Amino acid sequence: MPAWVVVFLVTIGYLGASLAIGLASGRRATRSTEGYVAGDRSLGFLVLYFIMGASIFSAFAFLGGPGWAYSRGAAAFYILAYAAVGLVPWYFFGPRVARLGRRFGYVTQAELFAHRFQSRAIPAILAVLSLLAFLPYLMLQMEGAGYVFNVVTEGRIPEWAGAAIAYGVVLVYVFRSGVLGVGWTNTFQGMFMMALAWGLGLYLPYELYGGVGPMFDAIAEAAPDMLRAPGLGPDGTPWTWGAFSSAVAISALGFSVWPHYFMKIYTARDISTLKKTVIAYPTFAIFLVPILFIGFAGVVAFPGVEPADAILPTIVTSAQVGLPPLIVGLFCAGALAASMSTGDALLHACGAVAVKDLWGNVRPGLPDAAERRWIRILVIAFGALAYLLAVVARISLVDLLLLSYGFVAQLFPLTVVTFLWARATRAGALWGLLAGGGVTVVLNLFPELAWGGIHPGIYGVAANVAAMIIVSLLTPRMDMAHVRQFTEPDLGS
Amino acid sequence: MDEPRPSARSGHRAVYACAAAFYLFLFVAVMWPIYPRFAGIEPRVLSMPFSLAYVVAALIASFLVLLALYAWERRGSDGAVPGGEGAQRPRSGAGSARPPADV
Numbered sequence: 001m002p003a004w005v006v007v008f009l010v011t012i013g014y015l016g017a018s019l020a021i022g023l024a025s026g027r028r029a030t031r032s033t034e035g036y037v038a039g040d041r042s043l044g045f046l047v048l049y050f051i052m053g054a055s056i057f058s059a060f061a062f063l064g065g066p067g068w069a070y071s072r073g074a075a076a077f078y079i080l081a082y083a084a085v086g087l088v089p090w091y092f093f094g095p096r097v098a099r100l101g102r103r104f105g106y107v108t109q110a111e112l113f114a115h116r117f118q119s120r121a122i123p124a125i126l127a128v129l130s131l132l133a134f135l136p137y138l139m140l141q142m143e144g145a146g147y148v149f150n151v152v153t154e155g156r157i158p159e160w161a162g163a164a165i166a167y168g169v170v171l172v173y174v175f176r177s178g179v180l181g182v183g184w185t186n187t188f189q190g191m192f193m194m195a196l197a198w199g200l201g202l203y204l205p206y207e208l209y210g211g212v213g214p215m216f217d218a219i220a221e222a223a224p225d226m227l228r229a230p231g232l233g234p235d236g237t238p239w240t241w242g243a244f245s246s247a248v249a250i251s252a253l254g255f256s257v258w259p260h261y262f263m264k265i266y267t268a269r270d271i272s273t274l275k276k277t278v279i280a281y282p283t284f285a286i287f288l289v290p291i292l293f294i295g296f297a298g299v300v301a302f303p304g305v306e307p308a309d310a311i312l313p314t315i316v317t318s319a320q321v322g323l324p325p326l327i328v329g330l331f332c333a334g335a336l337a338a339s340m341s342t343g344d345a346l347l348h349a350c351g352a353v354a355v356k357d358l359w360g361n362v363r364p365g366l367p368d369a370a371e372r373r374w375i376r377i378l379v380i381a382f383g384a385l386a387y388l389l390a391v392v393a394r395i396s397l398v399d400l401l402l403l404s405y406g407f408v409a410q411l412f413p414l415t416v417v418t419f420l421w422a423r424a425t426r427a428g429a430l431w432g433l434l435a436g437g438g439v440t441v442v443l444n445l446f447p448e449l450a451w452g453g454i455h456p457g458i459y460g461v462a463a464n465v466a467a468m469i470i471v472s473l474l475t476p477r478m479d480m481a482h483v484r485q486f487t488e489p490d491l492g493s
Numbered sequence: 494m495d496e497p498r499p500s501a502r503s504g505h506r507a508v509y510a511c512a513a514a515f516y517l518f519l520f521v522a523v524m525w526p527i528y529p530r531f532a533g534i535e536p537r538v539l540s541m542p543f544s545l546a547y548v549v550a551a552l553i554a555s556f557l558v559l560l561a562l563y564a565w566e567r568r569g570s571d572g573a574v575p576g577g578e579g580a581q582r583p584r585s586g587a588g589s590a591r592p593p594a595d596v
Contacts, residue, residue, distance in 0.1 A: 074544050074545070077544060077545055077548045080545075080551075081551065082523075084523060084548065084552045085516055085551075085555060088555065088559065091562075212540040212541070213540035216534075216541065227534045227544060227545075228532055229528060230532070241528075244524070245525045245528075248523055249520075249524060276563070281556075282552045282555050285552060286552055289545075289549060
């Protein structure tokens with residue numbers, strides 16, 4: 001049997017297993033919006049751990065991480081750096097969010113802000129920004145899935161068909177099972193990814209250099225600047241500390257408030273489960289270390305691979321390494337798992353945010369059954385839209401992604417003042433968001449205005465905080481009895 | 494549930510303030526101006542260049558400090574995590590949280 005057929009069959013087997021797990025897991029949820037979006041607030045530690053881990057480590061981590069290590073060296077360490085602190089805010093504000101969610105029935109992030117600031121405009125703005133941020137991210141996952149299929153079949157299945165196969169499976173289990181389908185498939189996919197990352201990450205340096213130490217010795221001799229932080233910039237010259245530090249800062253600020261992660265706080269069975277998930281999260285994040293080893297393994301042994309993101313499939317399928325087709329197939333399934341485990345959470349969040357936060361504020365009062373039905377319909381609609389934009393229109397994602405990270409970071413100050421600053425008012429929150437978003441857009445359009453190569457989102461956060469404080473102090477206080485439910489939640493419960 | 498004594502409450506706050514200060518420090522420690530002091534190749538740690546070992550150590554420290562905080566919380570509340578009730582049944586729908594029309 002030709003090698004590509006074995007690889008293809010392993011990949012199809014993985015997709016079949018994901019579909020079966022996704023469909024079976026949805027049977028336990030109630031047929032309500034809360035069941036579909038928040039899993040009836042019943043998820044335990046294992047599933048929540050893998051949802052957070054596998055959702056965050058996307059096609060970018062699995063393909064882009066080795067690509068960064070290969071082409072930019074220590075610059076890739078920024079991913080590990082922000083992972084060290086990114087989810088920690090959940091330990092402190094997550095329990096309050098979860099308690100308020102149970103008390104008031106929230107299932108999305110914007111419902112919390114809408115209630116705290118007594119505003120319909122804020123959730124509607126957040127919904128639009130969230131959907132704008134989700135789409136390029138989702139398109140990137142689809143492109144990654146199509147690319148993997150194309151590689152494993154040696155070009156016999158085009159990228160558009162590969163993306164359609166992988167995301168056809170995702171749509172079926174997200175439509176049928178909601179967040180429980182996302183959770184249990186992520187558990188399967190997360191275990192798969194971790195096993196592959198550690199296996200390949202330790203095997204490849206050993207096979208190509210005789211071990212991790214000899215691999216870094218060879219790189220230190222051939223290209224020492226790659227191992228010294230902050231590594232190299234996209235043009236191959238040394239990266240600036242301003243750019244490295246702002247990449248860490250903007251990613252860390254945005255990490256805990258991405259709307260599709262944030263709403264998973266509501267799915268936790270109890271506060272203890274939530275805290276244990278945050279504590280254990282670095283044990284998942286550390287799997288990026290062997291992922292980076294894979295990229296470093298290519299620096300001396302496989303020079304000149306273009307684009308750099310192709311280094312992982314290039315090494316795995318090379319005759320020099322000589323991996324059996326079964327292992328290559330498992331690697332391809334792992335890369336698909338990385339794409340799908342992020343894409344499914346995004347698709348699920350698209351439907352929920354569009355119905356609960358956007359439509360729910362334009363036309364409130366939709367019955368629960370209709371809400372659930374529309375969320376499921378919009379999951380399909382957003383999947384189709386992202387697919388068309390990703391595969392048919394083939395628009396560039398890089399600028400959109402930069403913009404979306406800048407936008408998402410604007411939610412961090414809002415989250416902090418929701419719980420810690422009783423004086424924050426509706427107008428302050430609104431103007432903060434508008435100022436932060438506006439500055440981010442302007443500096444993305446005119447990057448020469450951003451001093452020191454610092455990420456535009458950092459300037460946006462500064463403008464956001466300044467506007468929020470000034471406008472809040474200039475506007476009347478909100479009803480303190482209402483605000484104390486958020487700033488001192490135990491008094492209100 | 495009994496209200497904690499004022500001295501116990503201030504002790505709790507001090508522990509949380511220390512934890513928050515540690516994470517603020519950790520956040521800064523993986524960026525300029527601290528990380529550049531540890532950004533070289535030598536000494537190697539577990540075969541890794543020091544620049545990589547440093548961020549891996551930050552990740553491990555993050556894990557250990559939260560684990561210690563959690564253990565302290567559990568010990569202080571005789572096995573129940575503060576605020577860890579988690580068993581309240583949710584109200585269905587978000588009707589009670591529906592904001593009025595505005596702006």
